[in-house]
Amino acid sequence: MKPLRLICLLLTGSLALVGARAAVPNLIIIYADDLGYGDLGCYGHPTIRTPNLDRMAAEGMRFTEFYSAAEVCTPSRAALLTGRYPIRSGMCHDQFRVLRAVSTGHLPLEEVTLPELLKSRGYTTGIIGKWHLGVWSNTPNGHPQKHGFDFNFGLPHSNDMNPTPVAPKRANARPDQRAEWWNAPLYRNHELVEQPADQTKLTQRYTEEAVKFIRSNKAAPFFLYFPHTFPHTPLFASRNFAGKSPRGLYGDVVEELDASVGRILETLRQEKLADNTLVFFSSDNGPWLIMNQQGGSAGLLREGKGSTWEGGMRVPGIAWWPGRIQPGSVQRTLACTMDLFTTYAQLAGASVPTDRAIDGRDIRPLLFGSGNVEREGYFYYRGSTLYAARSGDFKAHYLTQAGYGQPKPDTHQPPLLFNLRIDPGETHNVAADHPAELARIAQAVEKHRANLQPAKSQLVDAVAAATKKK
Numbered sequence: 091m092k093p094l095r096l097i098c099l100l101l102t103g104s105l106a107l108v109g110a111r112a113a114v115p116n117l118i119i120i121y122a123d124d125l126g127y128g129d130l131g132c133y134g135h136p137t138i139r140t141p142n143l144d145r146m147a148a149e150g151m152r153f154t155e156f157y158s159a160a161e162v163c164t165p166s167r168a169a170l171l172t173g174r175y176p177i178r179s180g181m182c183h184d185q186f187r188v189l190r191a192v193s194t195g196h197l198p199l200e201e202v203t204l205p206e207l208l209k210s211r212g213y214t215t216g217i218i219g220k221w222h223l224g225v226w227s228n229t230p231n232g233h234p235q236k237h238g239f240d241f242n243f244g245l246p247h248s249n250d251m252n253p254t255p256v257a258p259k260r261a262n263a264r265p266d267q268r269a270e271w272w273n274a275p276l277y278r279n280h281e282l283v284e285q286p287a288d289q290t291k292l293t294q295r296y297t298e299e300a301v302k303f304i305r306s307n308k309a310a311p312f313f314l315y316f317p318h319t320f321p322h323t324p325l326f327a328s329r330n331f332a333g334k335s336p337r338g339l340y341g342d343v344v345e346e347l348d349a350s351v352g353r354i355l356e357t358l359r360q361e362k363l364a365d366n367t368l369v370f371f372s373s374d375n376g377p378w379l380i381m382n383q384q385g386g387s388a389g390l391l392r393e394g395k396g397s398t399w400e401g402g403m404r405v406p407g408i409a410w411w412p413g414r415i416q417p418g419s420v421q422r423t424l425a426c427t428m429d430l431f432t433t434y435a436q437l438a439g440a441s442v443p444t445d446r447a448i449d450g451r452d453i454r455p456l457l458f459g460s461g462n463v464e465r466e467g468y469f470y471y472r473g474s475t476l477y478a479a480r481s482g483d484f485k486a487h488y489l490t491q492a493g494y495g496q497p498k499p500d501t502h503q504p505p506l507l508f509n510l511r512i513d514p515g516e517t518h519n520v521a522a523d524h525p526a527e528l529a530r531i532a533q534a535v536e537k538h539r540a541n542l543q544p545a546k547s548q549l550v551d552a553v554a555a556a557t558k559k560k
């Protein structure tokens with residue numbers, strides 16, 4: 091090769107590298123609330139119509155073994171944004187499982203959040219939707235802007251948390267439920283926009299804000315965290331969707347969420363951002379089965395929200411990045427929400443903290459088809475108690491308990507053991523046949539515990555506040 095040509099090539103190569111380094115991707119997480127593993131068309135639901143999420147999966151990657159790091163809302167979100175099991179940040183509690191409207195606890199300021207990391211790399215950061223890591227009207231340090239977000243639009247907590255005196259006792263008790271029975275406050279940054287929020291328009295309004303956020307921040311890298319309020323009960327759909335789904339109101343709500351995802355992806359295409367944006371869709375925990383027809387479905391998985399059976403924590407996971415992720419790919423390797431922390435940080439060129447334990451793994455090899463990601467174990471907590479652990483195909487249950495309605499757990503000695511590859515529904519206990527697997531999982535648990543420093547629970551004060559109120 092002629093020297094001049096070689097120099098030109100080298101020069102072009104290094105320029106391309108500089109370009110690649112400068113062009114960090116936009117990052118989006120869309121997080122449904124209480125959407126089950128079996129609630130989307132692309133995960134096998136026969137009557138809920140989700141053409142946009144199905145298309146997202148067809149153009150991207152669908153995970154079959156994607157997990158939330160907790161079985162209920164607050165700890166799940168803490169894990170997603172810190173890359174750590176919630177027991178490390180104190181955002182879990184055995185009895186009071188989530189933050190309430192009266193809570194003064196919040197995500198500790200010492201925690202390093204994903205938006206904080208991304209901000210350090212020049213990203214503009216926004217949260218649109220349900221926060222649930224601090225009620226800022228009780229405690230200013232609970233506000234998302236204290237935790238790395240530049241912009242906030244949404245509710246501080248779940249949509250059922252401060253009912254007015256006429257609220258029905260059970261969210262599914264009244265087909266004629268009305269938005270004003272739920273006194274949910276809707277905020278833009280620190281400003282109270284509406285209370286009670288008109289929940290029939292919530293998904294629509296979130297979506298408008300998200301589209302606006304994308305359009306107004308398109309010139310520089312942005313991180314949009316979009317945790318929807320629904321399909322957590324009480325369920326509300328806007329006029330365009332109410333009464334349309336063959337699956338009833340729950341279907342209406344999920345179909346509206348699906349349309350919202352479609353709007354986001356369409357906006358990215360229109361703004362020519364699609365080939366430089368990674369979007370990940372998931373859910374904070376499994377379906378709320380005690381809500382009967384207004385709760386979702388975990389498909390073939392056992393149990394739902396609140397439990398450490400697969401249905402409580404294995405959730406849909408869809409990754410989309412045209413040009414980078416192989417279209418129509420199905421990923422069967424275990425991955426989890428905590429991995430998004432680590433992976434997104436790496437994609438932005440930020441380094442994950444080294445002064446603390448981080449449980450999330452860099453799953454770029456899975457997303458981009460360049461290799462595997464080894465994981466010694468995965469740990470299922472209910473509150474701050476470890477109920478089960480998985481290693482490879484096998485999962486051992488030390489304790490089991492229904493998500494709701496079973497006051498005390500059943501203890502298993504020897505533990506129950508399921509081969510999830512053969513038996514994802516956890517119906518055939520094979521502990522007697524695989525003592526070596528049980529021993530291997532026990533070893534992984536021991537190692538995990540040796541490196542565990544549980545933090546004081548931030549949810550404890552909710553117990554005190556609620557007791558005092560009575």
Ligand code: MG
Pocket residue numbers: 123124162163322374375
């Ligand atoms: Mg939830």
